[in-house]
Amino acid sequence: MIPTTSGGRPLVMGVVNVTPDSFSDGGQWFEPEAAIAHGRALLSQGADLLDVGGESTRPGADRPPVEEELRRVLPVVESLAAEGATVSVDTMRAEVAARAIEAGASIVNDVSGGLADPEMAAVAADSGLPFIAMHWRGHSRDMQDRAVYADVPAEVCAELAERVEHLLAAGIARENLVVDPGFGFAKLAAHNWSLLRHLEQVVGLGYPVLVGTSRKAFLGRLGLPEGSAPRPPVERDVATAATSVYAALAGVWAVRVHNVPPTLDALRVAAAVTGAP
Template identity: 55%
Template sequence: MDSLAAAPGTGPATSPLPVVRPSRRARRLSDLPADRTLVMGVLNVTPDSFSDGGQFADTDAAIRAGLKMHYEGADIIDVGGESTRPDSVRISPEEEQARVLPVVEAMVRAGALVSIDTMNAATAEKAIAAGAAVINDVSGTETDPDMPGLVARTGVSYILMHSRGNVRSNDPNASYADVVEEVAAELVKIRDRFYAAGVAPEQIILDPGLGFSKDAEQNWELLRGLDRLGALGHRVLVGASRKRFLGSLLTSYGKAAQPLERDNATAAVSALAAAAGVWAVRVHNVPASLDAVKVTAAWKG
């Protein structure tokens, strides 16, 4: 891509894409604010996302959306090209790469810090070569066997999310005696495979995997137990944005709130997660959660 979208308010979506000069160097995690919880913007380059209905499946539309989040203040842009909605169909790594790599390259050129949301080590490697600084992997117990070696070799940060089995199934293994303790123990077991491959502790970020192999009450228990996950010694990321358990909480007249109607609840979770000391929240609506974590930081002093 030789051109990128304009900042919000500079013209209609159909206007020519103006050139954005590349940054002097790739943005690093160390460049981000250290006095508040970070906000990661979700950019789904897929035709079948549960949360945005595939609005950004087109490359130019995805770049515009990513730049909008960047200009709105997102600390990290999380680019993903494969849907994990229930019963979605897996795509090949080649198709995933065709979707995400032009977007990653454009975001990096615009000065954004990029995370690649993928379960494939091959896609992660190419995204890192394109400038991504973080791997966000939702595969949990089914981690690509090449992923630990890649993380060790490249030195990037790695978000290790908890899930059990096929991430596309509807709560396939949502049976827990103590969901917080079991999720923590299973994260440690997977993490230790990365340690064995040479990954340093400071590279690991833990995500409890809200909505993945958990029912609504288990998601709330995990949020109440964030301190237990933090006690494992790693940064913690929370991804509650627009998820089904928020929709069911907001049920009105017997009808659950639709994904786009869950942003206020998401911002509330962001504020509470920030108060609990999490490293970052992963959200679709950046301004609302950015305001929430800034208010929390000011409140905490």
């Protein structure tokens, strides 16, 4: 069952990167003990869900061997789930998803929407767990070469709808599907802003929507001259909170963030305003 929103706001999914080359934290939580401690901290700060991933999906990233991905994520998933956390495993590999489910993961978050591994849909269907399908046009190494759109919201929605039909046909229950428009994946800054502006079109597909804008480069370039290097990821949290408010107003199910407190505060403000008489 897909966890439900609370307090008139989207759920907050805290990011637990178990990678040495994360764009956001540079591998700060790479070792299992550090990642587990970080997950606990995110929960204490108010995260509703934890998303544990062992493969960096930053533009240009190389994929780790499956054995390495398993080594990274399984102890973290097992420990946090055993402590009562609702844990999502962030993976494009069916084997990793299956093993993580055995370890206690209760959601599968696949940034490829099941396209990267032909066995993924069957694993998700057999599990009976929620499956998050993101809009995806290819792996990190060359995905930005595919960032070509005439109408980005319409094309993202059409491609997501097509992917959903394949997943339904593969046996995933409609009530277990969540969609993610894939901010930053095969999308340039202008595409991301347009997608955020028209996010209600994604919500209009009729499925819960996960939004992940957290610390992405298009936020780091705000207010800077053309061609400037973006601000460091840790300086993008206020902008992340602002985009999370826009997402909340569009009616999304959850937002995926690295720094929980500022986004949670912003979402509470939005809920208080929209709920006021």
